[in-house]
Amino acid sequence: MRRMLMRLSRLDRFHRLLAEAPAARELIGRYVAGETLDELVGVLADLRRKGLSAGVDHLLADAADEATAAANERSYLDCLDALAGAGLAAGADLDVAPSALGAPGGDEGLLRARLARICTAAERAGADVTLRMDAGRGGREDVVEETLALAGRLREDFPRTGVTLLAGLRRTESDCRALAVDGVRLRLCKGDRGEGRDAFTSRHAVDLSYVRCLTVLMASDAYPMVATHDPRLVEIALDLARRNHRGPGDHEFQMLHGVRPWEQRRLADIGRTMRTGIPFGPDGYARFLRRVADHPSDGALYARSLLGRR
DSSP states (O other), X not given: OHHHHHHHHHOHHHHHHHHHOHHHHHHHHTTOOOSSHHHHHHHHHHHHHTTOEEEEEEOXXXXXXXXXXXXXXXXXXXXXXXXXXXXXXXXXXXXXXXXXXXXXXXXXXXXXXXXXXHHHHHHHHTOEEEEOXXXXXXXXXXXXXXXXXXXXXXXXXXXXXXXXXXXXXXXXXXXXXXXXXXXXXXXXXXXXXXXXXXXXXXXXHHHHXXXXXXXXXXXXXXXXXXXXXXXXXXXXXXXXXXXXXXOGGGOXXXXXXXXXXXXXXXXXXXXXXXXXXXXXXXXXXXXXXXXXXXOHHHHXXXXXXXXXXX
């Protein structure tokens, strides 16, 4: 299945099908905000009317060279400009992939400079930046270390810079304990199960890790971002927030656009900060398929949502 989706995502004919077939656009459009900034602004405005916060996931290719990295930086900056121009930037969270801004083995100084310029623009617009953890299935120790180090350096000048932690990695509970201080914004995701030596290989083990990590974060001085669609984990998070006397403004829930929309509204209606993650970008539908191919758990999640599970 993964190979088929990857092949389809690269075919020009398939791109035209997605672009021209109303049914295909409607189907994937449940989860992707579209390919243009105007489409993104429209979706964000609708979320704002519903009382939901927004997280923007710009679907950009990894930087194979410096030219691509520079173009991706411009894309992130254009996104922030568009949101600011529409009055939608304040309170938004821009998901930034370090792999889109620096080629493997490239100049780390250039990568840090690009991230700093994006954080500066976000701060000026009243938005936040959260670094994606591009660790792949099972996690790569070097990528995790590099991403956490980047986030730490950025926080010296931009204290609200967030970072993603993956409960699917054995090291993450220790990372939570080390990082959970002084309002640091920490997004906790499950991550896909993998085969690396630091990865849990069963869904049950990942779930238990998530609860352990969440327990640490909720009892700490950090700002936990609870990124899960699992109803059991949502209820555990709500209970932990109550036990630790957390108000609505010192933690948040995050779910993907189009997934469990009624639950998202419920959390917002009971006074919780509920952030909807919105993927968008040029060639967004094809990139969406590649993401599903690379992250099987996301594919299963979208499939369940299509079947009507809330």
